[in-house]
Amino acid sequence: MTCQEIFARLSEYIEFDLPPDACREIELHLAACPPCIEFTESLRRTVELCRGYRPAELPAPLAREARDRLEAAYRDMLAARAKPGNR
Amino acid sequence: MRPEDETELARRLIAGDPVAFDRFVDHFRAKIFQYSWLMCGHREDAEEVAQDTLLKVFESFAQLREPERVRPWVFRIARNACLMKRRKSVYAPARELSLDELMPARDGEGEGRLQIADWSRLPDAQALDSELHDALGRAIAALPEIYRSVILLRDLEELSTEETAQILDIAEPAVKMRLHRARLAVRQTLDEHLRSGRQ
Numbered sequence: 001m002t003c004q005e006i007f008a009r010l011s012e013y014i015e016f017d018l019p020p021d022a023c024r025e026i027e028l029h030l031a032a033c034p035p036c037i038e039f040t041e042s043l044r045r046t047v048e049l050c051r052g053y054r055p056a057e058l059p060a061p062l063a064r065e066a067r068d069r070l071e072a073a074y075r076d077m078l079a080a081r082a083k084p085g086n087r
Numbered sequence: 088m089r090p091e092d093e094t095e096l097a098r099r100l101i102a103g104d105p106v107a108f109d110r111f112v113d114h115f116r117a118k119i120f121q122y123s124w125l126m127c128g129h130r131e132d133a134e135e136v137a138q139d140t141l142l143k144v145f146e147s148f149a150q151l152r153e154p155e156r157v158r159p160w161v162f163r164i165a166r167n168a169c170l171m172k173r174r175k176s177v178y179a180p181a182r183e184l185s186l187d188e189l190m191p192a193r194d195g196e197g198e199g200r201l202q203i204a205d206w207s208r209l210p211d212a213q214a215l216d217s218e219l220h221d222a223l224g225r226a227i228a229a230l231p232e233i234y235r236s237v238i239l240l241r242d243l244e245e246l247s248t249e250e251t252a253q254i255l256d257i258a259e260p261a262v263k264m265r266l267h268r269a270r271l272a273v274r275q276t277l278d279e280h281l282r283s284g285r286q
Contacts, residue, residue: 008186011267035201039191042206046274049215050242053223059120059134062112066138070112073145078103081149 001029006036014044088114090158090245097154116141118244119165125227125239132172140165159250162240166254182231189271191278204281219280226276234269241266 006029012018013026030037088096096114099107116137123136143164151160191201210216215223227235240251241262248266252259 004186004190007190008267011270012263017263035203038203038206039201042203042278043270043274045206045209046270046277047242049209049223049277050227050238050270050273051245052215053220053227053243055121055124055224056220057121057124057130057133059116059137062116067112070138070141070145071108073142074100074108074148077145077148081101 001025003029003033003036006030006033007039010040010043011047014040014047090155093157094155097151097157101148101151101154112141115144115161119161122162122165122239122244123169125243126169126232126236127172128228129172132169136165136168136172139168139171143168156250158244159246159254162244162246163254166236181233184231184234184268184272186268186271189268189275191275202282204278206278206281209281219277222277222280223273226273226280229276230269230272234265234272237262237265238269238273242270 006013006026009018009022009026013023016023018026030040093114096107096111100111119137119140120133124130124133127133127136140161144161147164151157191203194200194202209219227238230238236255237251240246240254241248246254248259248262251266252262255262257265
């Protein structure tokens with residue numbers, strides 16, 4: 001396997017989403033290729049950072065009228081479910 | 088909130104628990120707002136998508152057959168609400184990302200050393216300083232929409248490949264391909280940020 005072929009499958013590799021044979025081939029390559037190890041680690045860190053990322057922006061507080069509309073829809077749903085034959 | 092807590096919340100909501108209503112609204116409103124903010128970049132649209140999605144969720148809650156799938160179900164509705172806005176995203180224009188452009192450069196010709204920053208200096212996600220947090224946000228925002236939509240659902244929302252494929256109406260191999268390229272592109276932007284000495 002070349003560095004380029006490894007490169008194309010790294011997301012599946014770090015998520016254990018590859019068949020065992022393909023995984024072994026990648027590990028053989030990594031054992032002899034420090035730059036690919038370094039690259040794999042940087043991709044793994046990228047995924048960790050993305051998973052922990054939340055934008056700083058938050059919605060404005062929910063206006064009374066908007067909340068009332070949601071609650072009315074919720075109550076209608078509960079009422080519809082309570083009718084015989086709808087559960 | 089963990090998916091199992093969301094499942095429990097959905098069950099309590101169906102059972103008519105009024106406390107669950109407020110918790111559900113607070114939790115999913117923030118999540119949907121942030122998702123649509125990252126999809127379209129318009130605060131006003133993101134607020135409207137959050138409200139429209141929650142209304143639709145409550146109107147059709149009886150259709151949620153499996154409470155353990157509440158997160159993908161809500162995001163499917165949110166994605167459709169985003170599409171309804173149809174306003175052009177302020178973020179990156181549509182284009183394909185090729186693997187070649189996402190490969191790290193090498194020093195010199197041929198088999199020279201890969202140009203990669205020292206990632207070991209990076210703190211974990213919770214300890215990111217505001218500069219790196221902003222760089223990460225810019226890297227995600229810079230992704231073309233077809234890649235951004237996948238990385239938001241798979242990595243930020245931690246939905247499965249199958250759930251993401253269903254939400255976006257694309258095949259699972261396409262989810263995997265787009266996710267990989269999205270991650271590589273974000274990695275590349277962060278790598279440039281780190282090598283520029285700003286960290």
